[in-house]
Structure formats: structure tokens, C-alpha cells
Amino acid sequence: MIDTQDKCHSSVEELLAEKNQRYTTHRKSIVRVLFELSKPASLSEILAVASQRSINLPISTAYRNLAILEDCGVVRRLIASEDLGLYELAEALTGNHHHHLICEQCGDVNDLSSNSNLERALSRAAEMVMDQIDFQVTGHRIDLTGICSNCNKVDSA
Amino acid sequence: MIDTQDKCHSSVEELLAEKNQRYTTHRKSIVRVLFELSKPASLSEILAVASQRSINLPISTAYRNLAILEDCGVVRRLIASEDLGLYELAEALTGNHHHHLICEQCGDVNDLSSNSNLERALSRAAEMVMDQIDFQVTGHRIDLTGICSNCNKVDSA
DNA sequence: TTTAGTAATGAGAACTATTCTCATTATATG
DNA sequence: CATATAATGAGAATAGTTCTCATTACTAAA
Missing domain, CATH: 1.10.10.10 (Winged helix-like DNA-binding domain superfamily/Winged helix DNA-binding domain)
Known part of the structure; x- marks a missing residue:
């Protein structure tokens, strides 16, 4: 790092x-x-x-x-x-290694550091996919979408 | 469905x-x-x-x-x-509910039906995120990236 | 240190996906 | 049938990005 x-x-x-x-x-x-x-x-x-x-x-x-x-x-x-x-x-x-938090309202994107539980689940999922279909997985993207703190403030104001 | x-x-x-x-x-x-x-x-x-x-x-x-x-x-x-x-x-x-397989070579995108293990892991991750930071998660996107079967064929040809 | 030769730069043109404009056409409702 | 509203279609306009090309900056060899 x-x-x-x-x-x-x-x-x-x-x-x-x-x-x-x-x-x-x-x-x-x-x-x-x-x-x-x-x-x-x-x-x-x-x-x-x-x-x-x-x-x-x-x-x-x-x-x-x-x-x-x-x-x-x-x-x-x-x-x-x-x-x-x-x-x-x-x-x-x-x-x-990180993923992204994407605000659906303003489009702002922020980093979200990953954690090992999530990564383990994803690797397993990738393996399952590779077994089942003809696609060579080399990476993944995960984005969590929602409303960022800024937009939340504006909305409730 | x-x-x-x-x-x-x-x-x-x-x-x-x-x-x-x-x-x-x-x-x-x-x-x-x-x-x-x-x-x-x-x-x-x-x-x-x-x-x-x-x-x-x-x-x-x-x-x-x-x-x-x-x-x-x-x-x-x-x-x-x-x-x-x-x-x-x-x-x-x-x-x-599904996610996507994205070919990094040709850009083709295909569906990938999700599975409950993966979804459970993701919901947990989302909860963890919500606890730790000020971001209201309402959804997620997962893409697996790699090489599609077509491009694989072309490469090895 | 000069001299090529090559790489990087910068201004603006070109490109392309998408959105906008507006006159025309279709549809629904009183 | 009449009128209001919605949808259409052609092309202009927009915006992010890439391309072009003349100029400038490096680098390496002589």
C-alpha cells in the first residue's frame, strides 16, 4: 500500500x-x-x-x-x-482495493474500502460463474448506489 | 418474474x-x-x-x-x-435481479443472474457501510469483468 | 556542445452520442 | 366534430472526448 x-x-x-x-x-x-x-x-x-x-x-x-x-x-x-x-x-x-459509493442524486463518487468478507463472497461468486459459463472473470466492480450525506441534508432542509 | x-x-x-x-x-x-x-x-x-x-x-x-x-x-x-x-x-x-458480465475487450455486456449467497453477502456489506459512514445505500451494482467467449476464441486463433 | 531524431505540447478542428427545437401529425376527450 | 394535448421526426445544438498538426522540449549520439 x-x-x-x-x-x-x-x-x-x-x-x-x-x-x-x-x-x-x-x-x-x-x-x-x-x-x-x-x-x-x-x-x-x-x-x-x-x-x-x-x-x-x-x-x-x-x-x-x-x-x-x-x-x-x-x-x-x-x-x-x-x-x-x-x-x-x-x-x-x-x-x-476499494469500491465506490455513487450518489444517484448529484452523481458524486467516493471510495469505499473493501473488506475481506465481501471479497471472499465475490471470489466465490466469480468461481461459480466461471464454472457455469464461458466467461473468463478477471476482475469485478461493485458500486453501492444511494444518497450521499450532502444530498440528504439538502433534501431534508 | x-x-x-x-x-x-x-x-x-x-x-x-x-x-x-x-x-x-x-x-x-x-x-x-x-x-x-x-x-x-x-x-x-x-x-x-x-x-x-x-x-x-x-x-x-x-x-x-x-x-x-x-x-x-x-x-x-x-x-x-x-x-x-x-x-x-x-x-x-x-x-x-441480475448483474453483468462485461467483456473488457469488445465491451459486450451480458446478464448474470444473481444468487442468494452473493446477495446475502452484499446486503451485509451494505449494512456495514451504512453503519460506518454517512451514506444511505439504496442499491448496488456488481459487474464481473473479463474476457467473453468470443474474444477468447479470437485471441487463441 | 551541436545535431538529429523523437516525444510531448497546445490550440483548435473534428467526432459522436445524446438532447433539444419546433413544425407536423396522431390521439383522446368534451 | 372540435379542441386540447401528446407524440413524432428531421435536423440543429450541445458536450465530452479525440484527433491533427505545427511548435517546442528532450534525449542521445557524434
């Missing part, structure tokens, strides 16, 4: 090097933002945080780099929101 | 009526296609099947009706594909 940003950056550097990619300033900025947010973020959120730090990150560069980082196993692009790509650091990088 | 298309159509009619919506020919065609495919389908797949039956379903009408059907609880729009909306009949309509 990667716990400091320094360790994170050096791991990223290795992953990029494996694919002959440079760890440029822009790429480092993106990883830094994702590390510090520690929740899935949309492109505009990433740009906003960068902008707060006077980092000018052009849209096309940001998308291109996110795609490259994804290809190198640094970033994962989630499929969780209706019409927005959300990005987070890959589990293979952080070592933090 | 709805097992015949006739039952399905009458349930849909009721659901629409609750919201003062008519069960028009187009809407019936969409429901029919989704019922018969019995797997999540993109708009273009839906249109293709309709077209095979000489049903001319304009894009704008199809989207509009899918949105209305979703609003009435007839259809569910999945978030499972990178850049395509996928539609299926809602579980509340069919009574068939």
Missing part, C-alpha cells in the same frame, strides 16, 4: 519507463492531483485543482496524458457517471 | 399509465426488442433489430422514448460501457 506521494511518484516513473514514456511535469501534476484528492475526479475537477495551483493544463494535453497514464497502469478510468469520465489512481499502483 | 411478453406489455402499460403516458407503437417496439434480446443493448442495436423488422424508429424518437420509459421504471439505462448508453428492461418490471 503506497502511503506517501514520493513513493507514488517513483512507482509511476517505473511504470511509465516500462513503456518508454517520460514522466513529464504535466503528468506529475495529474498524478499529484489524483493522489491528493484520493477520490475519483472528472477532467474538469482535475483542471480546477491544477488551476488553483497556477498550473495551466490544456484540455487536450490532460486527456492525452490521462489516456497514456491509463495505458501504463497508473490511472483507471471509471465507468460510474452518466456522462463524465472519472479518473483515479489504479489499484495496482496504490494497492488499495 | 415476468416470463411472457404479453405480461410484460401489460405491466408496461400500467407503469406508463401511472404517469399519463401512452403506450404507443414505437414504445411497444422498443420494449419488444429489449424483451427479446434479454441483454443490455445500445441504441444502435435496438434500431438495427427494429430495422430488420421494417420498423422505422427515428433516432430522436428512440432516445426520447427510452428516457420516458426509464422515467416510468420500465427501462434501465446502464453505466457499463465506455462511450455508449446501454438499455435493458428494469428489474422492477421483469423481477429478474
